[in-house]
Amino acid sequence: MIKINNFKLKIFADGADLSDFNALKKNQLIKGFTTNPSLMRKAGVKNYKKFSMKVLNLIKHKPVSFEIFGDDLDSIEHQSRLISSWAKNVYVKIPIVNTKNVSNSKLIGKLNKEGIKINVTAIFTSNQTKELLKNVGKKTNIIFSVFAGRIADTGINAENEIDKHVKLCKKFKNIEILWASVREPYNIIQAEKSKCHIITVPPSILKKLKLFNKDLKIYSRETVEDFYNDAVKSRFSI
Secondary structure (H helix, E strand, O other), X not given: OOOHHXXXXXXXXXXXXXXXXXXXXXXXXXXXXXXXXXXXXXXXXXXXXXXXXXXXXXXXXOOXXXXXXXXXXXXXXXXXXXXXXXXXXXXXXXXXXXXXXXXXXXXXXXXXXXXXXXXXXXXXXXXXXXXXXXXXXXOOOEEEEEOHHHHHHOOOOHHHHHHHHHHHHOOOOOEEEEEOOOOOOHHHHHHHHOOOOEEEEOHHHHHHHHHOOOOHHHHXXXXXXXXXXXXXXXXXXX
């Protein structure tokens, strides 16, 4: 029996649809929210700040991560300071590297030591985390988002990789490891087993959590019914 409410793992909702955020804001299972420019674009967002303000009007008591979109250090720093000033529950998402694969870890460390809450995104390797640990402080909260789903896409065991990051950061009480790039509901169980602190999950997968503990015989019959009903509706004949 899977009892997800008993998990130590915190579940965040990942997206850019205001209706989803509104529906989930009072859900006790959801402990925070994340978004990014790609999700915003897919959702048809035209004005970054206006959208962000609408999110913050909805979500006032749970952490919300907004991602910068600059690529040079000056613009990243400027955007980070601006975004962090919007509300106390804001985390600024900063990619671990820029588009030229140059590390942002020193700037991340600088901002973190100044008290800005950061969600470091697009982490893929343990070496990236090691570099971050040389720069960040031990007081202000910071999230390391490891893209477990994309790591698994390359044929590498994501749980083993997450475990490396968790072990590296265990002495830092202000650091939380986040399982990012979720592919299926089972990733939540994997994240819990790996002692990851957070997982961020799109609404499409959150909706599937109701399937946990479902009787497989019933699920098998329902699946066949779906096939049959679709065939009937299509008026197939041979």
